[in-house]
Amino acid sequence: MPKLIDRDERRAEIAEALWRIVLREGVSGVSVREVAGEAGISVGSLRHVFADKSELLEFSMRLIYERVAERVKxxxxxxxxxxRAEAILAELLPLDDNRRxxxxxxxxxxxxxxxxxxxxxxxxxxxxxxxxxxxxxxxELRDQKVVATSVDVDSEAIRLHALIDGLAMHLLLDGTDSPARARRALRDHLHGLRAT
Structure with a gap:
């Protein structure tokens, strides 16, 4: 008996097919027909799940964010x-093949x-x-007295956000920083905020 696939699983499989096309050809290679072919389904079956290309693109992007959120939890x-802070923030960096x-x-x-x-x-x-x-x-780090209570959380959040974005870009460029160096930079940044 063939395995039944629920709607959410089917949507994720189609989105992952879109990801593979984007990795090979860029977004310009994405069409409903190409994604259906990559997913091994008919165009009609794809349109039964996604009304149009825009809906498919948006779902495919949101699926990335959902998976990151699941890992963070x-x-x-x-x-x-x-x-805990380091582990959570490391989930936002492309440290392995899936995250890349x-x-x-x-x-x-x-x-x-x-x-x-x-x-x-x-x-x-x-x-x-x-x-x-x-x-x-x-x-949380401030409330746990790990970082100084005088830390301006909003200002530090901007710096931390920028650090994560920058490290992510470095990791995507082959031959620049390694995952180990990126993790160390994140760790050093958090340790630099520690209360004395």
């Missing part, structure tokens, strides 16, 4: 606040957001989410 039980794929695809889709309001909205929500995560991490 897995670190909630790390007891040491500083280690997500980051490459996200950047490619981000460049398309000028012409696609849904992508622009998703990107803005992700930006706000990342800034909010930086604020939450720093607030």
């Amino acid at each position: 897995t670190h909630g039980r790390v007891r040491d606040p500083l280690r 794929v997500e980051m490459h695809v996200n950047l490619a889709l981000l460049t398309e957001s000028v012409a696609h309001p849904g992508l622009a909205q998703a990107a803005r929500e992700a930006y706000d989410g990342l800034r909010g995560l930086c604020v939450a991490v720093l607030t």
